[in-house]
Amino acid sequence: MRAFLAAVAVTLAVAGCGRGTPSGTAVTSPSELSGRSFLSVSVTESGASRQLAGLQPIRLSFEDGRLAASPGCNSLGGDFRLDGDRLLVEDLAMTEMACEDPALMDQDRWFAGLLLARPTLQVTATELTLTGGDTTIVFTDQRVAEPDRPLAGTWTLTGLIEGETASSAPAGVTATVQIGNDAIEWSVGCDGASAPLQVTGSTLVIGPARPRTFDCQRPPPETDAAAASLARTLDEILEGTVSYRIDGPTLTLTKSQRALQLRSS
Structure with missing residues (x-):
């Protein structure tokens, strides 16, 4: 993957010259960006709007001279420095998770090329505004666009991570977690569970669960099978010690190499 990114850097060296300077203040030191995260609100290419793949904006964060980004499927990261108003990213690396939607993986490569x-x-x-070649992306500070939600509340499952594979929630199946x-x-559909909970720092300690059945209409057999499989996954992850992270309206619950991604309802 590093070899691919190096090739992109060579290919796009000329495109990096840009076409015009967006309004705003030039940053003179990486420390001015440290601790800040941004979410994309608009993308234009050659003056026309570009629709992003997926439902989530591009996330771009800076911390202690390092940059991290989530363009769609995988995560990007690397050291950065500034040369005037130019962002210079060094040793950019990308995770290699396989995602169901190839458009999201294409978007990862496209954004890596821009960086x-x-x-x-x-x-x-x-x-924050990034401009490279014909492309301009405008980001809004996350604290303004999407302040972190409180942990207590109802969260709807949007995706799963199993090792290095990411997938979305099964079509036609709604799963929620209420904390x-x-x-x-x-x-998950008509089935679920409840359990005692202790919250310590960024960790949830979930006690033994009690199965529950809700009064609802069962879906078609093929959807019901997917719901049953997803319910087993939630039962396995939501047990014992689970770490959590909140980024705006998104909650990630992680246990070992498995994670649930949820959005505030």
């Missing part, structure tokens, strides 16, 4: 094309970077109190102060409950 390696020496784009211009302009920042205001609430926005309270001392209890957690989850449901």
Whole structure:
């Protein structure tokens, strides 16, 4: 993957010259960006709007001289420095998770190419703008666009991570996790469970679960089978010690090499 990114850097070296300077303030030191995260709100190519693949915006974060991004499927990361208003990304690496939607993987490569094309970077109190070649992406500060939601509440499953493979929730199946102060409950279709809960720092300690059945209409057999499989996955992950992370409206629950990705309802 590093070899691919190096090839992209060579191919796009000329494109990195940019076409015009977006409004904003030039950043003079990486420390000015440290601790800030941004979410894309608009993308234009050759003056026309580009529709992103998937439902999530591109996430771009900076911390202690390193850059991290989630363009769609995989994660990108590497050291960065600034040359005037140019963003120079060094040793950019990409995870190699296989995603069901190839458009998301194409978007990963497209955004990696933009980062390696020496784009211009302009920042205001609430926005960041990247411009490379014909492409301009405007980001909004995450704290403004999507402040972190509280842990307590109802969350809807959007995706699963198994090792290095990411997948979306099965079509036609709705799974939710409801978190309270001392209890957690989850449901997949007509089946679910509840369990006692302790929250310590970024860790959930989930006690023994009690199965529950909800009064609802069963889906068709093929969907019901997918729901039953997903319910078993939730039962396995939501047991014992589970780490959690909240990024705006997104909650990630991780146990070993498996994770649930959920969105605030």
